[in-house]
Amino acid sequence: MSTTLFPSIQPQIEETPTELELYKEVKWDFEKNIPVYQNGSPVIVTGKEAVFVWAWKALTTPRYRYEIYTWDxxxxxxxxxxQVFTDELKQSEATRYVQECLLINPYITGVLDVNVTFSxxxxxISCTIETIYGEVDINV
Structure with missing residues (x-):
């Protein structure tokens, strides 16, 4: 039997499932690049469409440029x-940048089939986004 002056007490950690709330976002007019309003109020979309709007805005917003956004x-x-990188390196880096950009959102669980072209x-950019609501194809 070992005796110690400092007993080891481990509190019981209660695990509570962290369920995400229904995702909401302002509807976006992608051609005009402005929010959609109806009767003076922004139109709210939910679920897969809301995640799509967030992803589109995240991919089209340069990181670190605007103070209004977090660095994430x-x-x-x-x-x-x-850049004078090889095409293979550019593709690899572009894929990594797209994945890093999108996977910060907890509603997005995966990014597939990333295709980036430079001209x-x-x-x-085109890819398939796996969300908790299903898959979404995006072209930016």
Whole structure:
């Protein structure tokens, strides 16, 4: 029998499931790049459509540029424009940037089939996002 002056007391940790609330976002007009309003109030979308809006805005917002956003929000992909990397390295880095950008959202569980094309100063991104509501295809 060992005796010690400092007893080891481990409190019982109660595990509570952390269920995410229904995701809500302001509906977005992607062609005009503005929020959608109806009768003077923003239109709210939920679920898969809301996650899609968030993902689109995150991918089209340069990370670290705007003080209104946290440093976790946005994508660093535009830093690859003009770099003299090989195409394979650019693709690899672009895929990593897209995944890092999107997987910060707890409603997004995976990013599949990332395809990024560079032409002059235009970047096109397409991928499939796995959300807790199902899969969403996105083209930016």
């Amino acid at each position: 929000f946005g994508c660093e992909i535009e830093s690859l424009i003009g 002059d100063e235009i970047i096109k």
